[in-house]
Each structure stands twice: as structure tokens, then as C-alpha cells.
Amino acid sequence: MTMDNVTFLVVETMNGTETHAIIDKGNNEFTSMLKSEYDRRQAEQSTPNLPA
Amino acid sequence: MTVNRNGVDQGAVSKRTVTAKGNLIVGTANSVVSNLAVGNDGEQIVADSSTSTGLRYQGNFAAGKNKVINGDFGIWQRGTTFSTSAAYTSDRWELIFDGAGATRAITQQTFTPGTAPVAGYEGQYFYRYNQSVAGTTGTYNIVRTKLEDVRTFAGQTVTVSFWAKASVTTSMTSVYLTQNFGSGGSGGVDISLVTSPSFTTSWVRYSYTAAVPSITGKTLGTNTCLELRINYPLNSTFTVDIWGVQMEAGSVATAFQTATGTLQGELAACQRYYYRSTSGVANKWILPMCVSAINGTSAIYAFSLPVTMRTTPSSVDSSTLQLVDGLSGYAVTAITLSADSSPAIAYGTMGVASGITVRYPYSVNSTSASGYIGFSAEL
Numbered sequence: 001m002t003m004d005n006v007t008f009l010v011v012e013t014m015n016g017t018e019t020h021a022i023i024d025k026g027n028n029e030f031t032s033m034l035k036s037e038y039d040r041r042q043a044e045q046s047t048p049n050l051p052a
Numbered sequence: 053m054t055v056n057r058n059g060v061d062q063g064a065v066s067k068r069t070v071t072a073k074g075n076l077i078v079g080t081a082n083s084v085v086s087n088l089a090v091g092n093d094g095e096q097i098v099a100d101s102s103t104s105t106g107l108r109y110q111g112n113f114a115a116g117k118n119k120v121i122n123g124d125f126g127i128w129q130r131g132t133t134f135s136t137s138a139a140y141t142s143d144r145w146e147l148i149f150d151g152a153g154a155t156r157a158i159t160q161q162t163f164t165p166g167t168a169p170v171a172g173y174e175g176q177y178f179y180r181y182n183q184s185v186a187g188t189t190g191t192y193n194i195v196r197t198k199l200e201d202v203r204t205f206a207g208q209t210v211t212v213s214f215w216a217k218a219s220v221t222t223s224m225t226s227v228y229l230t231q232n233f234g235s236g237g238s239g240g241v242d243i244s245l246v247t248s249p250s251f252t253t254s255w256v257r258y259s260y261t262a263a264v265p266s267i268t269g270k271t272l273g274t275n276t277c278l279e280l281r282i283n284y285p286l287n288s289t290f291t292v293d294i295w296g297v298q299m300e301a302g303s304v305a306t307a308f309q310t311a312t313g314t315l316q317g318e319l320a321a322c323q324r325y326y327y328r329s330t331s332g333v334a335n336k337w338i339l340p341m342c343v344s345a346i347n348g349t350s351a352i353y354a355f356s357l358p359v360t361m362r363t364t365p366s367s368v369d370s371s372t373l374q375l376v377d378g379l380s381g382y383a384v385t386a387i388t389l390s391a392d393s394s395p396a397i398a399y400g401t402m403g404v405a406s407g408i409t410v411r412y413p414y415s416v417n418s419t420s421a422s423g424y425i426g427f428s429a430e431l
Contacts, residue, residue: 007386009386009388011388011390011401013390013391013392014392015391015392018388018390018391020388020389022386022387022388027371027372028371028372028373028383028384028385028419029369029370029371029372030369030370030371030384030386030387031367031368031369031370032367032368032369032386032387032388032389032400033366033367033368033389034366034389034391037366037367040235041138044138045137045138
């Protein structure tokens, strides 16, 4: 699945399968994390803990 | 005891010896006393036989009192220029903002020798935030650092201090702390340090004291922390420099010292949260080991991290990596970090378009001098 510059990649490991979010920043530069971590960061960015 | 004709003990020390609050009566020789003027806030007394009193006040430079890692902005693993939100800049310092249309840059600045704001402490770099286009609708414009574990300073009085200067006298938005109880924990608690402080055009040390609430009755989730947030001006242009950030117990700002007190210690402390390997020269090794191809487009790596991280790293970033077999290079087009990693070992895959051979080993280098691989266990 591709959304903007993020690709979700399913990888088989010895302990099962993992879904990774791979963020292509251009110029052959990448940031990658488990999809669960990607979702957590997206949620944090949309509702940052800021002063009232 | 020797008493004169008026009944006064001639051996008694006159209270007139001291002249001001905090002064001490100290011996300067056998049966001779003198006044020792009180030192500056936060200073300690040490023995010094070269002085007339045998004592001297001096700053407290002990390591460990300052809980802010990289408070002197000596470590910049990720680069020296930044402009995006929710991204780390100088190590341990994250930029977050909202709004639209602003142009901004966080940059590493080098002190001209002799110009660091503390006499006798030659800082190398300071932290500049320049917003050259004001933008609109911004409601926060924050540089923050997160002190691991919300238990830090809970129920204590803390003093936050730093030096700052601006290109013109600038009114900041605020400086405050946030007790962050983590994912699944209680809601955050903000602790104001100062609202609308004004920074002038010369280096000045600013100091703010506050009581950090107890965490009694709170629920601690995962990744708890105590955040220090510096909220810059909103929807306006500015250039503000800071250096020497310190957070310590008590109500007095003592002499600045980094968290660990050493360059090596400070780098290691930063690498608990983020580690980056970069060659600095094209085609030099990025990782000190070979990866092993598991098929024609993917290879696995298992890298022993130089510092055990805070937790299993949660993300990997890379630039211009390639797998090399000694004859050919294969550009890395995707990289993953497996949940099978640990705080000490990063494990995952590197993907290429085609051309590698299963079970063959490949070294990892970069096609450019700025290539890197980095692992993050930030809060």
C-alpha cells in the first residue's frame, strides 16, 4: 500500500510477519519503522500535548 | 577566659567582624579572625591555602547535577541545519511547530574563541533558531528536550537556567515544563517557568525556579518523561541563540556543567537515544560488518550498537547506502528495523532493486560523503 511517500512493506521473520512503514524522503534517503510505531507517531503529531 | 575591667571576654569574637548577610568569621592565623564575604549564589567553599582565610568560594562544576543531556549543544549527530517539525535537531533537542507559511532554520553556530558567555568555559557551539518569514496561524513554536522518566524531579523544586541572546530584543512566548505520563498514562501536567521573557542582544543567563508536582496518584504509561519546552515567538520573525541549558534540583542556578561532565560521556549519553554512523567520505564503510543476502533483492543485518539504547530502537534512517561485493555496488532502496531487535542489537533488512546473490556477504557503504545509517530510541 502506498500513501504519499510512505510505503508499507510486509516482511517475514523467524518469529512471524512484520509490517513496516518506509518513508522515502527523496535523494535515496529513508526512514523506516514498524507500522505500529508509525501510527503512534502520526497520532502524537495530530494531537500534541501542548499548554492549555 | 580573660575578662577586661568592663567584664567583656577579651577572647570573644566581635560580631562586627561580619559585615553582611552570609559572611563568615574565619581564622587567618593563630587567634586571629577575619571576615569572609559570602560567595555568589550556588557557589561552594573549598579549602585554599593560598588565600588569607584558607578558604575560597567557587562554582560547583560537579557532573550529574544537570539532567539536561547536550545542554551545551556539543553533539550534532543528525547534521547542522534543520527546518521540519517533529524532527530532532542537535541531539536530544526536538523542534515542533504548527501554522503555515513560515521559513525557519535551526542551525549550529560556532563560538569565536573567547566569546562564549561563561568566563573560563569555552563552549564550542550554540543553538540558533532563525525564523526569517513570519508565517501565519501558528499556535506553538517549540524546541523541547525530554528527560527520561516522569519521576525525574517529581515533588522537588527545580531551577532551569540558560544563556540567550537575540538579534534584536525579542519577546519569547514562554518557557515551561511538562510532566508527560506517556502512552496510556495520566494526562500531561504543565509547569510554567516564565511567560513572555524578553531576550536582549547580549548573552545573558536566565534562571527560572518552579515546583514540580508529586506524581502520587498518577498512572505511568510507556515512555514517560519530563519535558523542557522553550516556546519561541509566533507568527513573527526572530533570531534567537541559546547555550548552556541546565536543569537542577534546588532554587539556585549553579555553575553550568554538562550532564556527564565529559565530551565522551555526553556523546554516549546522546547515543542512548540516537546513534548515527556516517563515513564522512564517499565509499567508506558505514557499518563495521557485512550483511547477508537472503534473496536477490534483500539482505539482513544485525548490528551491535555502540551504546545500549534506552529501549529497542523504534526507527532507522539512512541515506545513500549501497551494498558492495567488492566489484559492484547495489543502491539500497528500502530498509527495515525488525521488532526482533534489542536495545543492544539492531536487526533488519536492506532492500535493493536486484542483483545480489542469496547467502553472499556484502559490505555497506555510502555513495556520498553525507551518507549514514541511524537508529532511534528517542522518547
